[in-house]
Amino acid sequence: MLGRDVTREIFEGISSSGEVLFYVLSALASIVFLVGVGVRLRKYVRGRRQDVIGAPLDFLGRVVRSTVDTAANRTVAKRDPYAGVFHAAIMWGFIVLFIGTAILTIEADIVRPFLPQFSFYWGAFYLVYSLVLDVLGLAMLVGLAAMAVRRARKPRQLDYARVDIAPATTDRGGFQTGDWIFLGWLALLGVSGFILEGSRILANDYPWFEVFSPVGWVLAVVFEAFGMTAASAEGLRYATWWGHALVALAFVAYFPFSKAIHALADPVNLALRSPLAGRRLPVLAASGAAPADGHLGIRDLDDLPWKALLDLDACTKCGRCHAACPAVASGAPLSPRDLILDLRQEADAAWSIAAPLSEVRSDLEYGGGTRLAGGLISADTLWSCTMCLACVEACPVGIEHVPTIVGMRRSLVDQGIVAPSLQTAFTSLAKQGNSFGQSGRARAKWTDDLPTPIVDARKQDVDWLWFVGDFASFDTRVQEATRLVARVFQASGMDFGILYEGERNAGNDVRRAGEEGLFELLAEHNVGQLSKARFRRIVTTDPHTLNTLKFEYPDFGGKYEVWHYTQVLAALLESGDLMTRQPIGRRVTYHDPCYLARYSKVTAAPREVLAAIGAELVEMPRNGANTFCCGAGGGRIWQDDSALVERPSEQRIREAAALAGVTDFVTACPKDLTMYSAAVKATGYEARLLVSDLVELVATALDLPSLDPEIEPAIQPAIEAAGPVDEITPGELAAAEVLPG
Ligand code: SF4
Numbered sequence: 001m002l003g004r005d006v007t008r009e010i011f012e013g014i015s016s017s018g019e020v021l022f023y024v025l026s027a028l029a030s031i032v033f034l035v036g037v038g039v040r041l042r043k044y045v046r047g048r049r050q051d052v053i054g055a056p057l058d059f060l061g062r063v064v065r066s067t068v069d070t071a072a073n074r075t076v077a078k079r080d081p082y083a084g085v086f087h088a089a090i091m092w093g094f095i096v097l098f099i100g101t102a103i104l105t106i107e108a109d110i111v112r113p114f115l116p117q118f119s120f121y122w123g124a125f126y127l128v129y130s131l132v133l134d135v136l137g138l139a140m141l142v143g144l145a146a147m148a149v150r151r152a153r154k155p156r157q158l159d160y161a162r163v164d165i166a167p168a169t170t171d172r173g174g175f176q177t178g179d180w181i182f183l184g185w186l187a188l189l190g191v192s193g194f195i196l197e198g199s200r201i202l203a204n205d206y207p208w209f210e211v212f213s214p215v216g217w218v219l220a221v222v223f224e225a226f227g228m229t230a231a232s233a234e235g236l237r238y239a240t241w242w243g244h245a246l247v248a249l250a251f252v253a254y255f256p257f258s259k260a261i262h263a264l265a266d267p268v269n270l271a272l273r274s275p276l277a278g279r280r281l282p283v284l285a286a287s288g289a290a291p292a293d294g295h296l297g298i299r300d301l302d303d304l305p306w307k308a309l310l311d312l313d314a315c316t317k318c319g320r321c322h323a324a325c326p327a328v329a330s331g332a333p334l335s336p337r338d339l340i341l342d343l344r345q346e347a348d349a350a351w352s353i354a355a356p357l358s359e360v361r362s363d364l365e366y367g368g369g370t371r372l373a374g375g376l377i378s379a380d381t382l383w384s385c386t387m388c389l390a391c392v393e394a395c396p397v398g399i400e401h402v403p404t405i406v407g408m409r410r411s412l413v414d415q416g417i418v419a420p421s422l423q424t425a426f427t428s429l430a431k432q433g434n435s436f437g438q439s440g441r442a443r444a445k446w447t448d449d450l451p452t453p454i455v456d457a458r459k460q461d462v463d464w465l466w467f468v469g470d471f472a473s474f475d476t477r478v479q480e481a482t483r484l485v486a487r488v489f490q491a492s493g494m495d496f497g498i499l500y501e502g503e504r505n506a507g508n509d510v511r512r513a514g515e516e517g518l519f520e521l522l523a524e525h526n527v528g529q530l531s532k533a534r535f536r537r538i539v540t541t542d543p544h545t546l547n548t549l550k551f552e553y554p555d556f557g558g559k560y561e562v563w564h565y566t567q568v569l570a571a572l573l574e575s576g577d578l579m580t581r582q583p584i585g586r587r588v589t590y591h592d593p594c595y596l597a598r599y600s601k602v603t604a605a606p607r608e609v610l611a612a613i614g615a616e617l618v619e620m621p622r623n624g625a626n627t628f629c630c631g632a633g634g635g636r637i638w639q640d641d642s643a644l645v646e647r648p649s650e651q652r653i654r655e656a657a658a659l660a661g662v663t664d665f666v667t668a669c670p671k672d673l674t675m676y677s678a679a680v681k682a683t684g685y686e687a688r689l690l691v692s693d694l695v696e697l698v699a700t701a702l703d704l705p706s707l708d709p710e711i712e713p714a715i716q717p718a719i720e721a722a723g724p725v726d727e728i729t730p731g732e733l734a735a736a737e738v739l740p741g
């Protein structure tokens with residue numbers, strides 16, 4: 001049985017006046033901490049109202065999931081196991097040391113003075129407590145050392161150089177200093193704690209039970225080996241007691257004004273993130289997003305929703321979004337990290353008494369004030385975004401860059417700051433319902449050459465309504481693939497039809513280009529046309545269309561089950577409704593379109609199709625949800641990209657061309673087909689790589705050109721029961737009802 005002597009004195013050697021001084025300093029540190037947190041909370045209160053909770057049960061589910069993610073450090077470990085392991089060591093080390101300190105406080109300040117019979121800080125509890133704190137404290141120091149080594153190697157994402165201003169004209173040394181202070185302070189806390197422990201053990205002549213503080217014990221031995229006596233160890237212990245206490249209390253005060261705040265902001269931000277961030281944008285009329293003076297979108301600081309303000313404080317400057325962003329990679333003046341940091345500096349400067357303490361004052365000269373869209377954040381920066389969602393997907397702390405960028409684009413459109421080429425596309429879309437400047441009546445002209453006509457779904461009931469989309473309908477290169485999709489569907493016996501001239505551009509990219517009014521017109525028109533047709537499900541070849549039909553049309557009265565054609569093909573091949581005649585036997589790579597892999601999370605179906613038709617798939621380093629962007633999304637395809645250092649599509653072709661023996665670059669998006677067909681020519685890889693849509697390979701495997709149109713369709717679709725594969729889960733869909741306003 002372990003006795004009460006198995007413990008240590010909490011205020012050993014500290015006089016009563018020393019204890020009083022300690023409590024006074026503790027109170028001061030706590031007050032500064034609370035003021036700092038209060039200032040941050042006041043900032044969020046100033047943000048625009050937004051419902052991020054929605055249905056309580058859904059919200060609870062999201063909180064539980066995000067808590068598990070945070071505890072398991074999943075979002076940090078994603079695609080970066082090094083950071084995952086060592087951040088977990090720091091995080092759990094810090095949490096356990098904090099809990100250990102709280103336990104000590106309870107024993108010293110509540111139990112011993114008021115309830116001494118319940119004293120617990122001795123015996124077996126003390127041994128376990130000592131061991132756990134020692135091990136986790138050591139883990140924290142190892143984690144800090146590993147992160148310091150990584151930082152010293154200057155990885156690309158931790159290079160804070162701006163992409164929109166010549167680096168020589170800006171000084172971001174404050175960011176580096178702030179990061180090092182944070183790491184150093186934590187390290188000082190851990191090291192001073194261990195020195196205190198080692199000197200205490202030596203000063204007390206190695207009490208046997210202190211072997212349960214193994215790091216302290218080893219340090220005591222080392223101190224002694226270097227000639228330290230028990231008496232000198234006592235002096236060191238006393239000095240370190242105060243040193244450790246002052247470092248810890250100063251850290252409490254420094255916490256809300258520094259990078260340390262992410263320890264509080266990030267779990268909350270992760271719990272409040274929308275599973276459909278960027279996929280389903282807020283509706284202006286319903287969200288109350290139009291302020292009293294009538295301007296639209298996020299023009300000024302006051303227009304930022306409160307969750308967007310929390311986003312700003314959650315950013316740890318880890319640079320993952322910066323490293324993933326195709327705009328950064330192609331030399332455009334946009335970095336999602338810098339956009340967030342610029343907004344943070346501005347919000348702090350405008351609203352926070354923490355401003356004088358923030359790491360760096362705004363390093364942008366834009367005339368001051370609170371004008372964001374076209375002011376602090378330049379129009380060129382905002383128009384550079386392809387809406388690829390890579391930043392949102394990469395961010396380990398749940399920051400939602402895309403809705404904020406779209407909000408500011410809405411303001412640019414509202415202010416009339418729109419490039420002429422984009423304005424031309426808007427005008428064509430408004431007049432003809434397509435961005436090709438062609439008559440809306442010509443939309444279904446691509447069907448003229450088909451051996452078997454396609455049903456008009458407005459005149460005849462169909463199982464599937466095929467929403468074709470603009471590029472698939474009008475772009476001459478893509479039309480070849482579109483006709484093959486029709487023939488493959490027909491060969492499978494699918495019961496499908498189209499809207500013919502009733503269809504207009506679905507509006508996904510119009511919306512992401514900030515033209516909300518035009519998007520609403522397009523959505524309302526299409527919902528009206530779809531209401532005239534009788535069908536069970538929608539299929540589309542266009543991942544952009546897929547996103548907006550599925551996630552955004554419900555806000556306009558159109559609730560549909562929407563599939564991507566790769567999901568349909570996978571189901572048809574799986575069920576035997578489509579029978580390949582010959583394995584294509586080609587070595588291919590597959591490019592995941594951003595809007596398919598990230599927005600709708602469809603990554604398995606295209607690979608299943610490739611496997612079923614006998615293609616040998618070689619993956620590019622960036623694949624699945626970690627795909628790279630073609631550069632066309634968010635309205636970029638309607639804008640001039642000649643100023644880019646190298647287009648993202650060309651970089652992607654080089655990535656594919658580096659794969660040994662790969663002959664085909666396959667994708668599953670009409671815009672991708674256009675972009676990569678151009679990029680393979682621009683990079684000189686035309687003879688090396690054949691750019692195809694997935695359906696073109698499927699048609700080859702089916703030997704489609706030789707198909708006799710009289711052939712009996714072979715099918716009783718077994719896809720009925722299959723359901724679309726690998727898409728956003730029902731839970732996430734339910735949670736999608738919880739949206740920022
Ligand atoms: S959506 Fe894509 S292009 Fe836009 S900021 Fe994010 S990573 Fe960059």
Ligand code: SF4
Nearest residue numbers: 315316318319321395
């Ligand atoms: S926004 Fe997210 S991914 Fe980007 S630097 Fe900040 S924390 Fe990292």
